[in-house]
Amino acid sequence: MELSGIQKIVEKNGTHRSALIPILLDIQDEYNFLPRDALTHVAQSLDISLVDVYRAATFYKYFSLVPRGEHLIQVCLGTACHVRGAARVLSETQRKLNIHPGETTEDKLFTLETVNCLGACALGPIVVTDGEYHGQMTVSKVDKLIRSFEKQERVKKDEQSQKH
Numbered sequence: 001m002e003l004s005g006i007q008k009i010v011e012k013n014g015t016h017r018s019a020l021i022p023i024l025l026d027i028q029d030e031y032n033f034l035p036r037d038a039l040t041h042v043a044q045s046l047d048i049s050l051v052d053v054y055r056a057a058t059f060y061k062y063f064s065l066v067p068r069g070e071h072l073i074q075v076c077l078g079t080a081c082h083v084r085g086a087a088r089v090l091s092e093t094q095r096k097l098n099i100h101p102g103e104t105t106e107d108k109l110f111t112l113e114t115v116n117c118l119g120a121c122a123l124g125p126i127v128v129t130d131g132e133y134h135g136q137m138t139v140s141k142v143d144k145l146i147r148s149f150e151k152q153e154r155v156k157k158d159e160q161s162q163k164h
């Protein structure tokens, strides 16, 4: 991969060990995942082992080692959400997207993940889309949510095709 973008991120954050997480955050935001070559480059730049870089990259759920879709959908399966019907919400999300947790749709539009608790138990079941919390989710709310993303995408594509 082209490493000049990664190098810019390293230069922006500095090469002290403590810059590791800010660098990984910036790479994740820029590329939607942490490419292997990027992690090797970061390890060399910060003069730390690749194992340490991977340890950090796999510790935080925010990071992904495989490319994510344009939209990240996280379904909370923590106890409070579970007793309020999170399993039904998850299975409807899987059915709608035709993928399992950890997978990305073929059109690269959605990645589905499960999480354990998002600290908003009273509002469960919780679904987070691109960092935005949706409380008291139901099967029909999931349908609506996914349809709204698909609609946004169609509008975006129409706008792009009109420009060309």
Ligand code: FES
Pocket: 076, 077, 078, 079, 080, 081, 082, 116, 117, 118, 119, 120, 121, 122, 124, 126
């Ligand atoms: S269990 Fe889902 S937010 Fe706490």
